Amino acid sequence: MRVCRPSHVFWGIVDAETIVCDARNGELFTLNATAGLLWNFCDGRSAESLVTHLTATFPDHDTKILAADVASFVESMRDRGLLKADGER
Amino acid sequence: MAVMINDLISRAVVPSRLALICRGGRTVGYNPDRNIWHRLDDDVAEVLRWLRAGRESKGLGAHLVRRFSIEDGNRRLEEILQWAILHRLLFLDFEPRPPSPHAHQAALASVYWICTQACNLRCTYCYQEATVARKQELSTAEGLDLVDQTAEVGASTLVFTGGEPFSRRDLLEIARYSKSTGLQTNVITNGHYITQRRIDDVAKTFDRVTVSLDSGVAKHHDRMRGQGSWEKAARAIDLLLKAGVDVDVNSVLTRSGMHDVGELLAFIRDRKIGAHRIVAQSPMGRGGDHRTDELRPGELLELDDRLYELGQELGGKSNMKESFAEAARTTKGSVRDHCGAGLSEVSVDPEGWVYPCKLLQYDQDRTGNVREKRLSEILTSHPVLQRIRQPFTGSLQPCSTCIIKNRCGGGCRGIHASFTGSWEIAEPLLCAQLRRTFELRAFASTGSVPPRQAARFIRLDGSPAPLSDSAPSRTFIPLEQVRRP
Numbered sequence: 039m040r041v042c043r044p045s046h047v048f049w050g051i052v053d054a055e056t057i058v059c060d061a062r063n064g065e066l067f068t069l070n071a072t073a074g075l076l077w078n079f080c081d082g083r084s085a086e087s088l089v090t091h092l093t094a095t096f097p098d099h100d101t102k103i104l105a106a107d108v109a110s111f112v113e114s115m116r117d118r119g120l121l122k123a124d125g126e127r
Numbered sequence: 128m129a130v131m132i133n134d135l136i137s138r139a140v141v142p143s144r145l146a147l148i149c150r151g152g153r154t155v156g157y158n159p160d161r162n163i164w165h166r167l168d169d170d171v172a173e174v175l176r177w178l179r180a181g182r183e184s185k186g187l188g189a190h191l192v193r194r195f196s197i198e199d200g201n202r203r204l205e206e207i208l209q210w211a212i213l214h215r216l217l218f219l220d221f222e223p224r225p226p227s228p229h230a231h232q233a234a235l236a237s238v239y240w241i242c243t244q245a246c247n248l249r250c251t252y253c254y255q256e257a258t259v260a261r262k263q264e265l266s267t268a269e270g271l272d273l274v275d276q277t278a279e280v281g282a283s284t285l286v287f288t289g290g291e292p293f294s295r296r297d298l299l300e301i302a303r304y305s306k307s308t309g310l311q312t313n314v315i316t317n318g319h320y321i322t323q324r325r326i327d328d329v330a331k332t333f334d335r336v337t338v339s340l341d342s343g344v345a346k347h348h349d350r351m352r353g354q355g356s357w358e359k360a361a362r363a364i365d366l367l368l369k370a371g372v373d374v375d376v377n378s379v380l381t382r383s384g385m386h387d388v389g390e391l392l393a394f395i396r397d398r399k400i401g402a403h404r405i406v407a408q409s410p411m412g413r414g415g416d417h418r419t420d421e422l423r424p425g426e427l428l429e430l431d432d433r434l435y436e437l438g439q440e441l442g443g444k445s446n447m448k449e450s451f452a453e454a455a456r457t458t459k460g461s462v463r464d465h466c467g468a469g470l471s472e473v474s475v476d477p478e479g480w481v482y483p484c485k486l487l488q489y490d491q492d493r494t495g496n497v498r499e500k501r502l503s504e505i506l507t508s509h510p511v512l513q514r515i516r517q518p519f520t521g522s523l524q525p526c527s528t529c530i531i532k533n534r535c536g537g538g539c540r541g542i543h544a545s546f547t548g549s550w551e552i553a554e555p556l557l558c559a560q561l562r563r564t565f566e567l568r569a570f571a572s573t574g575s576v577p578p579r580q581a582a583r584f585i586r587l588d589g590s591p592a593p594l595s596d597s598a599p600s601r602t603f604i605p606l607e608q609v610r611r612p
Contacts, residue, residue: 048209048212048213049213050209050210050213050214052213052214053459057213059209059212059213059219061134061135061219063219063220064138064212064218064219064220064221066212066213066215
């Protein structure tokens, strides 16, 4: 699955934190450091490539755990409507 | 990005009390209800100014093109609106409720025990008016019991102060017991009794020692505190640091101390001092008899600017730019509505009477006595404490309408009371100083601090007057309001 950001969100770095705004309701979300890192790659790449990027950043961590983290991040963001699968409306 | 400009601008909500703080041609945007601020580019400041004024937003993009020579005004406006929303200087659709105040989430953290009225010094501004021990001071057994009572109420820290705490012969015994119970055990001292012979005992007993040092020049410190006192304080600091003790320094700044405050900062810079707290002399205790030693109003208002400039010149740890910026950053986004008196701290006087704070020992602030009641009972039931725990910033004037109320939390009510006689009445000069302090810190935490353009004032007779000239018989009016012939 490829993930990308829907058109109703905009984001930026504020005081070293990634802030995402859902323009549908004006709600702001502050991402933690790992989620902020992943967010940068959510431009239509596959979830597998997110794992690859995370593994490169944290080479000492177990790949299975990192893959689970990525899955959890993607699911959580999709539930909130802040990410979508490529082609999804 | 598909979030369209027309949509954003029609839904953008300006926080009800958004402030634009200008200094030296630069602007910081401040959302007071959330205690959040950011340095603004000129066009961002212009957009916020425009929206805050409630002007028609239709022509704003074109205005940006004219004013800032931008090619695509609407595109830039879209970027600005998104930036301001992400930085919480604008909101979409509605203004969220502000976060809960920080102070009211805190439980009692510190008990300050003014363990004796005795002191070997006669400092001209002593808030405690310390001289000799009172007849009915708490005994050793009662001091040990106070340690138990402090631990019982869940406080994390017991601070021994005075007077001079080391005037008590049983200080180390009680402090050792305090430490053995797990309490963080600190002492505030003039340093005279911390000698080579005693340093090991002191180092083993206290987690943190705060030494009072008012100047980097011995004769200026000694003029306020007594002959030879600077040398003993400085020696104590060096002995403590060498023994590996965490050392803070408290400095009371007088009018004469302003001249050599650079030497004081250099002294701190050259040592591994934890916190350095500088407070201006106020009319507390004996200070009330030495009002001419207080900083003039203009000097007080300029104090932080002066400290910042000196810090820049000195560099190193005394670099006030970093300390000002850090102090601002660590509290950014958290809302304060209280100074902590009676809430996160209380004080116990030499005879066991409990007060909301060591700087609020007026008759009307006295609560119960730890000889008669447990501290836990006094804290939960005494009306004085229940009253002072109410949020200052919602009830007191001028806090309720002040732009920085969620930042300063009302300021030090003990210092306010020293001028006005009651913690419920603010001294306007201190409020003005707090606002200036915030201005400096807000700029310091977002980059360099632009030089302040001196306010130009003239007397009614037309002659120029410096801002620091505050003789009460004179009235000043802003130059811009004078109609010229």
